[in-house]
Amino acid sequence: MPPVLRATGLTKVFGAREQEALRLAGEGVGRDEVQRRTGSTLAVHDVGFTVERGELFVIMGLSGSGKSTLVRLLNRLIEPSAGTIEVDGQDLRALSDADLRTLRNEKVSMVFQHFALLPHRTVRENAAYALKIRGIGAAEQRERADWALRTVGLLERADARPDQLSGGMQQRVGLARALAADSEVLLMDEPFSALDPLIRRDMQDLLVRLQTELHKTIVFITHDLNEAMRLGDRILMLKDGRTVQLGTGPEIISAPADDYVADFTSDVDRTRVLTAGDLLREPRLTARLGQPAGEVLRALGAAEANGVYVLGEDGRIAGVARDDLLARALQEGRTALGPQELVADFATTAPDRPLVEFVHLVGRSAVPLGVVDDDGRLLGVVPRAAVLDALAAVPARRGA
Amino acid sequence: MPDIPLGRWVADLIDWLLATVPWLFDAISAVMQVLVDGLTGVLATAPPVVWIVVFTLIALVVRGWGLALYTVLAFLLVVSLELWVETMQTLALVLVAAVIATAIGVPIGILAARNRAVSVVVRPVLDSMQTTPVFVYLIPAVFFFGVGVVPGVVATILFAIPPGVRLTELGIRQVDREVVEAAHAFGARPGQILREVQLPLALPSIMAGINQVIMLALSMVVTAGLLGAAGLGAVVVRAVTQLDVASGFEGGLAVVLLAIFLDRLTAAFGQTTALSRLVRGRARRTLPGRTASDAGEPARAGAPEPV
Numbered sequence: 001m002p003p004v005l006r007a008t009g010l011t012k013v014f015g016a017r018e019q020e021a022l023r024l025a026g027e028g029v030g031r032d033e034v035q036r037r038t039g040s041t042l043a044v045h046d047v048g049f050t051v052e053r054g055e056l057f058v059i060m061g062l063s064g065s066g067k068s069t070l071v072r073l074l075n076r077l078i079e080p081s082a083g084t085i086e087v088d089g090q091d092l093r094a095l096s097d098a099d100l101r102t103l104r105n106e107k108v109s110m111v112f113q114h115f116a117l118l119p120h121r122t123v124r125e126n127a128a129y130a131l132k133i134r135g136i137g138a139a140e141q142r143e144r145a146d147w148a149l150r151t152v153g154l155l156e157r158a159d160a161r162p163d164q165l166s167g168g169m170q171q172r173v174g175l176a177r178a179l180a181a182d183s184e185v186l187l188m189d190e191p192f193s194a195l196d197p198l199i200r201r202d203m204q205d206l207l208v209r210l211q212t213e214l215h216k217t218i219v220f221i222t223h224d225l226n227e228a229m230r231l232g233d234r235i236l237m238l239k240d241g242r243t244v245q246l247g248t249g250p251e252i253i254s255a256p257a258d259d260y261v262a263d264f265t266s267d268v269d270r271t272r273v274l275t276a277g278d279l280l281r282e283p284r285l286t287a288r289l290g291q292p293a294g295e296v297l298r299a300l301g302a303a304e305a306n307g308v309y310v311l312g313e314d315g316r317i318a319g320v321a322r323d324d325l326l327a328r329a330l331q332e333g334r335t336a337l338g339p340q341e342l343v344a345d346f347a348t349t350a351p352d353r354p355l356v357e358f359v360h361l362v363g364r365s366a367v368p369l370g371v372v373d374d375d376g377r378l379l380g381v382v383p384r385a386a387v388l389d390a391l392a393a394v395p396a397r398r399g400a
Numbered sequence: 401m402p403d404i405p406l407g408r409w410v411a412d413l414i415d416w417l418l419a420t421v422p423w424l425f426d427a428i429s430a431v432m433q434v435l436v437d438g439l440t441g442v443l444a445t446a447p448p449v450v451w452i453v454v455f456t457l458i459a460l461v462v463r464g465w466g467l468a469l470y471t472v473l474a475f476l477l478v479v480s481l482e483l484w485v486e487t488m489q490t491l492a493l494v495l496v497a498a499v500i501a502t503a504i505g506v507p508i509g510i511l512a513a514r515n516r517a518v519s520v521v522v523r524p525v526l527d528s529m530q531t532t533p534v535f536v537y538l539i540p541a542v543f544f545f546g547v548g549v550v551p552g553v554v555a556t557i558l559f560a561i562p563p564g565v566r567l568t569e570l571g572i573r574q575v576d577r578e579v580v581e582a583a584h585a586f587g588a589r590p591g592q593i594l595r596e597v598q599l600p601l602a603l604p605s606i607m608a609g610i611n612q613v614i615m616l617a618l619s620m621v622v623t624a625g626l627l628g629a630a631g632l633g634a635v636v637v638r639a640v641t642q643l644d645v646a647s648g649f650e651g652g653l654a655v656v657l658l659a660i661f662l663d664r665l666t667a668a669f670g671q672t673t674a675l676s677r678l679v680r681g682r683a684r685r686t687l688p689g690r691t692a693s694d695a696g697e698p699a700r701a702g703a704p705e706p707v
Contacts, residue, residue, distance in 0.1 A: 077584055105587025118580035120600050181586065262528045 002089060003050035004217040005057075005185055010047045010073050010083035012066075012241075016041025018081055031240045041278075043069040044241045046083070053184075054215040058232030060222055060264075062079050066241035067221045074110045074219060076100060087185060105134055105311040107177035113190040114183060115170040116163040123173050124149065124158040130181035148180035152206065168199035172206070179214070186218045193223065204230055225264045229253070229273040237261050250278045274390050276371045277351035280380040283368070286311055289318050291337045297326045307366030310342055320346045320367050348372045351379060355387065362387050414543055423546045432550045435496045440630075443488035448479050451488070455661070459473025463668040470664070474657040483654045489631035490621050491658060493549065497556040497617045502610050505561045509568025510594070519569065526562040534559060534623055542627065552633075556617050563612035571605025572598050585601070611666040632658075639687050 013021040021040040024033070034042045044066040061067040072078040074085055076092055087107055095103060109130065112258040117126045124130075128145035136144075149155040152172040162170050171191060178186050192200040204227065211218065222228050228235050229249040237244040237252065237260075242387040245257035253273055256262040285303050287296045287310045300308060300323045312318045319342025329341050347361040348370040362369050368381040418425070443451065452475045460468040478487050512519040537558055541551035575598050583593045599606070625633020632655050639648030 075585060077581060101587040101589065103587075104585055108585075110582065112578050112582055112584040114576075114578050116576070116578040118597065133586055133588050133592065177586075187585075321552065335604075 001053060004053045004088060005051040005074065005219065006084075006086040007050075007074065008048045008084045010044055010070065010085065011042075011081050012044040012069050012073055013040050013081045014369050022081060024244060042241055044073065045234075047238070047241075047243050048083075049236055049243075049246060050215055051185075051219060053217055056211055056218045056220060056231055058222060058228040058235045059238055060221045060225060060228040060232075061237050061238035064240075065238045067223075067238050068189055069241075070238065071110075071187050071219060073220050074187055075104055075110065077110075103179065107183050108185045108187060109181045109183040111174045111178050111186065111188040111191045112315055113193055115162070115167075115174045115194075117170060117173055119162055121161075122158065123154065123160050123162065123165070126162065126173050127158075127176040127180050129177055130183075144180045144182070145176070148176035148313070151179060151260055152176045152209065165200075167195050169202060171195065171203060175206075175210075179210075184217055186216045188220045189219060190221050190223065192227065194229055200227070204350075207231060225268050226272070229268055237264070249273045250275070254278075257273055269356075270391055271356035272354050274355045275351060275356060276349045276353050276355070276369075276382055279355065279382045279386045279390055280351065280371050281368075281383060281386055283309060283378065284382045286378070287337060288320055289313070289337060289339065293321075293329055293337050293341065296321055296337055297323060297330065300326070305366075306346065309346070309367055309370060309378055309381075310337060311378060317346070317348070317370060317372065317376065317378050318342060319344055320365070322366050324369045326396075346370055350374075355390070358382070359387060408605070414540055418543065422597050423529065428554070429545050429550045432496070432545075432553050433548075436492055436549050436553060439492035439496060440489050440497075443492050444485045448484050449701050452476065459661075459665060462665055467661075467664050467668075471661060474661055475499040478657060481650045481654060483632065483650060486630070486635050486651075487654050487658055489629075490618075490633065490655070493553060493556070493621060493624060493629060493631055494614065494617045494658075494662070497560060497620070498610070498614045500553075500612050501557045501560040501617065502564050504557070505564025505609070505613065506568045506606060508561075509565040509606075510572060510599075512565065512569040513572035513598075514594075520692070522565060522569075526565055530562045534620065538623065538627060547628040549629040552620070552627045552629035555627075556624055559620050560613045560616040563616065566607045567609025567612065568602065568606050571602030571609070574605065575601040607666065610706050611663065614662050614666055615659065618655065619660065621655065625661065629685075 011022065011025065013025075015021065015038065017038040017040050021034050021038045021042055023395075024037060025042050025045050030036075031042045031045075034040065047070060049057070059067050059070060069078055073083075076085070080093065087103065090103070092100065092103070104375060111243045118129065121129075122144065124145050126220045128141040129146050131141040131144055146155060146158065149158055152175050154172045154176065157165060157169065160224060162173060165173070166285075171194075176190065192203045195203060207218075208231065210216075219230060220228075222231075229252075232249060232254075234246065234248055234254055236246045237257070240258050245252055245261050245364055250273060252261060253265050253268060253270060256265050285299055285305060285308050287308045289310060290309075296308065300306070307320045307322045310318045310321050317341065321337060321342055322345065324344065325341060326337075329335075333342065345365050346367050346369075347358075347365060348356040349361070349372075351371050351373070362382060363384040368383040370381055373379055402524050453474065455475060456471045459471040475484075475487075477671060482677060508518075512522045525568065536554075537555040540549065540685055541555040545551040545554060580593060580597055583597045588596070621629075621631060621633040622636050623633070625631065625635075625637040628634075632651050635651035636655070638644070639646075639651055
């Protein structure tokens with residue numbers, strides 16, 4: 001499937017000597033030097049990426065990194081100096097003003113940092129704003145707006161004015177306004193930055209829930225790497241208007257591209273970013289039902305382990321064989337590993353769960369934490385060492 | 401220093417205009433005369449009690465009991481001073497001048513807010529309009545329109561335009577940029593943004609501008625009286641020439657009473673009024689979980705949210 005959004009070589013120069021600044025930037029001259037020589041600001045330089053349908057793509061950078069400019073280039077609220085933007089294969093820069101307005105109205109919605117609601121309109125009228133511009137009938141406007149407000153949990157405040165709502169609620173209206181437009185692409189410019197931490201967490205949860213239901217294509221701007229890691233399928237790290245790194249959260253944490261990224265990742269709560277899948281190791285030892293007990297016991301001794309996962313014919317975990325129990329079985333003359341020798345002394349998790357949800361289970365049993373798929377088959381294990389390793393890991397570049 | 405005959409040039413320009421487009425000044429003159437005469441007729445011929453009731457009701461709806469009470473007392477005082485007709489003549493002159501000044505000033509303000517070039521050109525023109533001594537306006541006004549009410553109205557209009565332009569431009573420029581950006585982001589047309597976002601949000605500032613326009617117009621009535629416009633200005637001018645302290649005081653007092661009425665009334669436009677408070681208060685009481693005391697409270701990011 002083609003990407004919903006494709007940006008190529010996006011560049012923006014603010015200031016009079018645009019062409020000269022572009023030429024210098026093309027020669028690899030840095031932002032400060034371009035500013036000094038031309039007096040123009042190189043806000044964004046040569047940024048390219050694609051966003052797939054249903055993906056939540058995060059653009060992450062500090063203030064001044066050009067992220068707010070970049071997101072506005074994507075719907076041409078700011079006219080790019082160079083580069084192309086395609087939405088559903090349509091070249092935005094080739095569109096007439098009228099066609100661009102139609103595209104913004106129907107295909108690309110935006111959520112703003114300070115909500116940007118119309119203070120003189122009710123919550124419902126704000127939610128219906130795109131539809132009103134579209135010229136849709138009043139009844140359908142109301143129906144769509146009410147659906148969007150219900151989706152964000154604000155329907156009962158539909159007749160209030162924005163200034164009667166708290167900040168978190170106002171941003172829900174901002175979100176409802178974007179959802180009611182039913183556009184494919186959502187551009188979110190630091191939507192939760194102006195909110196209190198607890199409310200921000202609620203809003204992130206809301207966005208995650210909406211995304212599992214609605215599968216929008218989202219470009220999400222933030223300066224908070226924890227937020228980026230929590231929400232983003234992929235993250236683009238922006239610095240001084242240029243791409244520093246593009247990858248998934250765990251990729252960025254485990255292999256930061258430079259010191260700038262490494263500095264960021266050192267503050268990240270890894271337990272929320274790294275998943276069981278990221279920490280997965282091949283089990284050093286497994287046993288099969290019916291295997292000779294003596295052989296299993298010897299293998300355990302060789303591996304200096306106290307227990308082992310015993311798998312059934314289908315690869316599912318039948319239980320755990322413990323060395324003390326195996327020894328007793330042998331003494332009592334039972335030589336084959338049967339179900340009666342096994343105990344349920346183990347814990348499992350799914351590969352997509354974050355570390356914070358299973359860290360308390362690691363190291364509790366004789367066997368390492370098992371990672372199983374939806375059918376209960378053992379994919380691998382998370383030994384205690386792997387967890388400690390991941391939590392302690394100082395990014396390689398940083399230590400160097 | 402060479403002698404630059406700047407004044408001569410301006411005088412020549414005025415002569416040339418008079419010779420070239422006399423019909424234009426005749427037309428303007430006729431329209432003004434009809435407007436002022438018509439409005440004066442409506443205001444001055446009906447019995448005072450009719451208009452006092454009307455003014456009081458307007459004051460009550462727009463502002464509340466306080467202004468309504470003031471309106472009754474102030475206009476009764478005007479009647480007892482036997483200046484009712486003159487006051488209504490002045491009111492007509494002020495209203496015509498203010499409406500025309502607003503009709504010229506607000507669109508220029510909108511243009512200036514949307515177009516930097518217009519803004520750059522308009523600003524020094526406004527500065528010179530506001531600093532030119534009032535009487536200087538009168539000379540060309542008399543040349544173009546003779547004596548009577550029309551040159552007074554025209555001079556008043558010119559004098560009263562600047563705040564309308566300035567506060568309209570300021571109001572539109574001060575509208576939250578992100579809100580305007582949001583309108584663009586959802587595909588609104590420039591005209592829609594102006595009508596549905598910029599003008600409504602700039603309204604308090606624009607209304608403050610209109611309030612200023614009216615006040616400046618009122619301050620010109622005495623000057624207009626010099627040119628022969630009927631009304632309170634004529635009363636004051638006559639008192640000055642005859643050194644009649646008593647009628648001078650009474651005429652001046654009537655101007656002040658009218659000024660306070662118009663100022664309080666127009667200052668209330670664009671703000672929360674008794675009527676809209678009533679309507680909004682009722683709407684709020686029907687909402688669950690909130691009380692009317694939350695009215696107008698600013699957004700609190702940390703407030704607990706029912707989900």
